Amino acid sequence: MEFYEPTVQCPREVESVGMAQPATTDRRILLLHEQDNVCTAIAAVTAGTKLLIQGREVTLKQDIPLGFKIAARDIAISENIIKYGVPIGHASRNIESGELVHLHNLASNYLPTYSHGQD
Numbered sequence: 001m002e003f004y005e006p007t008v009q010c011p012r013e014v015e016s017v018g019m020a021q022p023a024t025t026d027r028r029i030l031l032l033h034e035q036d037n038v039c040t041a042i043a044a045v046t047a048g049t050k051l052l053i054q055g056r057e058v059t060l061k062q063d064i065p066l067g068f069k070i071a072a073r074d075i076a077i078s079e080n081i082i083k084y085g086v087p088i089g090h091a092s093r094n095i096e097s098g099e100l101v102h103l104h105n106l107a108s109n110y111l112p113t114y115s116h117g118q119d
Contacts, residue, residue, distance in 0.1 A: 026051040029070060033085030038069040038101050040083075045070075051098075058098040069101040081106055 025031045029051060031039040039053060041064045049060045053072045064070055069083065075095040080087035092107040099105070 024052050024055050026053065029053065031072065032083060035082055035085050037072050037075055037079075037082045039072050041066055041068050041070060053097075056097075061096060061099045064100055069106075071095045071097050071099045071101050073097045075101075080109070 025039070028041065028043045028045055029039040030042050031053065034054075044066045045051070045060055045064045047060050047062045051058050051060065051070075053070075056073070058070070058072065060070065069081075074097050075081065075091045077091050077094050079091050081089045081091060081101060087109055089106045089108045089110075091105060093105050095101060095105050
């Protein structure tokens, strides 16, 4: 697999010197805030594709449709899912980097989460 030419620069704190430095993110995804642990596919991307997310290589675990969320890093069960720099829910199970993040592994912090077959 080849990488697309990365075109997006996202700020990232460099701990050793305490200053911001740009981190490269693949142009097929949108990282909305530097603290986000998920990003959004702005093109459909197939399983096995390697993406750069904040300068780290992430391999997609399954096909990701346009507009869906991808875990930018490993996310532990009960950890908040951060998008737009704010929590949008929490992980209902452990999520690996490169995995699709959706109703099967994300629960709302605000509304009861519906499960198929639940009355």
